[in-house]
Amino acid sequence: QVQLVESGGGVVQPGRSLRLSCVASGFNISNYGVHWVRQAPGKGLEWVAVTWYDGSNNWYADSVKGRFTISRDNSKSTLFLEMDSLKVGDTAIYYCARGRNRWFPLDYWGQGTLVTVSS
Amino acid sequence: DIQMTQSPSTLSASVGDRVTVTCRASQSINNWLAWYQQKPGKAPKLLIYKASSLESGVPSRFSGSGSGTEFTLTISSLQPDDFATYYCQQYNSYSWTFGHGTKVEIK
Numbered sequence: 001q002v003q004l005v006e007s008g009g010g011v012v013q014p015g016r017s018l019r020l021s022c023v024a025s026g027f028n029i030s031n032y033g034v035h036w037v038r039q040a041p042g043k044g045l046e047w048v049a050v051t052w053y054d055g056s057n058n059w060y061a062d063s064v065k066g067r068f069t070i071s072r073d074n075s076k077s078t079l080f081l082e083m084d085s086l087k088v089g090d091t092a093i094y095y096c097a098r099g100r101n102r103w104f105p106l107d108y109w110g111q112g113t114l115v116t117v118s119s
Numbered sequence: 120d121i122q123m124t125q126s127p128s129t130l131s132a133s134v135g136d137r138v139t140v141t142c143r144a145s146q147s148i149n150n151w152l153a154w155y156q157q158k159p160g161k162a163p164k165l166l167i168y169k170a171s172s173l174e175s176g177v178p179s180r181f182s183g184s185g186s187g188t189e190f191t192l193t194i195s196s197l198q199p200d201d202f203a204t205y206y207c208q209q210y211n212s213y214s215w216t217f218g219h220g221t222k223v224e225i226k
Contacts, residue, residue, distance in 0.1 A: 062120060106155075
């Protein structure tokens with residue numbers, strides 16, 4: 001069955017970096033877009049970024065553009081999110097999620113990993 | 120970015136009620152709209168895609184309608200398992216955006 005498992009969350013100081021990973025199983029990641037979506041404690045959902053198919057085409061939310069980098073290693077069925085210059089406002093649960101194609105939303109989600117940015 | 124405005128933010132209803140949630144986009148998104156259900160401590164679950172298509176395995180009491188900038192999610196007869204928060208999401212533009220959510224509470 002389709003599974004997405006995130007890891008790499010933790011507590012980090014403002015201005016520092018953190019790298020999240022998401023391992024996919026049950027499907028061929030190279031045939032899908034894979035996204036990151038975050039949710040601040042007690043708040044709504046915010047789409048963060050997507051990497052399409054071979055990783056050559058990536059899109060970002062304005063709130064993270066220039067600070068976050070999404071990438072993928074299809075040979076390892078793994079998605080990454082490199083987060084630099086972290087801010088207190090980046091504190092959230094980070095979910096990875098799958099999209100069947102450009103014109104389809106997010107049909108499978110991981111359980112999320114918590115990132116806390118605090119001094 | 121395209122802004123998504125959901126209303127109401129909170130809705131109190133009873134089992135068996137017909138419930139409607141509205142989502143408005145700041146510009147036309149054609150029919151590229153999805154609805155998700157999220158329960159506390161859980162990841163969101165896809166209910167509706169392309170404004171009105173029911174995702175596989177989702178009960179038929181859920182339905183979606185609308186086009187352009189105005190969309191609705193309807194639950195025809197609210198069940199105990201449906202008390203949750205519902206989000207709309209547009210995927211028309213290069214930057215996908217969610218609505219702020221509608222919490223459906225027990226009346």
